[in-house]
Amino acid sequence: MSExxxxxxxxxxxxxxxxxxxxxxxxxxxxxxxxxxxxxxYARLQTAVDxxxxxxxxxxLIRVALDVAAEREHREVRKLTASExxxxxxDAATDDPTDAAELQTLVRALAEMxxxxxxxxxxxxxxxxxxxxIADRFGVSLNTVNFEVQQxxxxxxxxxxxxxxxxxxxxxxxx
Numbered sequence: 768m769s770e771x772x773x774x775x776x777x778x779x780x781x782x783x784x785x786x787x788x789x790x791x792x793x794x795x796x797x798x799x800x801x802x803x804x805x806x807x808x809y810a811r812l813q814t815a816v817d818x819x820x821x822x823x824x825x826x827x828l829i830r831v832a833l834d835v836a837a838e839r840e841h842r843e844v845r846k847l848t849a850s851e852x853x854x855x856x857x858d859a860a861t862d863d864p865t866d867a868a869e870l871q872t873l874v875r876a877l878a879e880m881x882x883x884x885x886x887x888x889x890x891x892x893x894x895x896x897x898x899x900x901i902a903d904r905f906g907v908s909l910n911t912v913n914f915e916v917q918q919x920x921x922x923x924x925x926x927x928x929x930x931x932x933x934x935x936x937x938x939x940x941x942x
Contacts, residue, residue, distance in 0.1 A: 775824065776812050776827065776828050777812045777813070780805065780828055783825065784805065787805060787828065787832070788805055789801075790829060795836055800836070804835050804836045804839065805832060807835045808832040808835050811835060837908070840910045869927060872927055873923050876922055876923045876927075877919075879922070883915065884915045884918060886905070887912055887915040888915065888920075890904070891916050
């Protein structure tokens with residue numbers, strides 16, 4: 768893509784910022800995420816990175832922004848290993864008197880989550896469906912399902928006052 772095309776897309780991003788941020792918010796779940804992605808998209812359009820030919824400027828701009836969002840999710844997603852999930856479940860199954868208090872804390876943490884995150888998290892926990900099936904049902908990508916589950920887990924751990932569990936291994940829950 769030439770510098771002229773990138774400059775045109777930057778101007779279009781600025782001119783249609785409100786509409787683009789609303790369209791992306793519908794896809795990404797929050798307006799804040801959409802605005803962050805648009806900022807990164809603008810930065811990408813300033814570089815000489817090839818983003819392909821321009822066919823339909825608005826659609827191409829959304830495509831670039833969604834690519835940026837997917838790259839951000841991929842960088843931010845940390846996954847639990849099967850043994851880490853088992854350890855968390857074992858901890859929850861003990862007869863420690865603090866279990867009731869921790870359960871109440873987790874119920875509150877679940878209530879604090881964004882509706883989509885909570886619904887995806889519950890679907891992963893309750894259903895025997897694969898994460899891909901859940902992604903299809905919610906109309907989101909598999910990466911989004913993985914991201915939402917990880918964010919839900921980390922929120923629960925923060926509410927319990929524990930450090931988030933990180934790993935290089937891919938999905939551990941529900942598959």
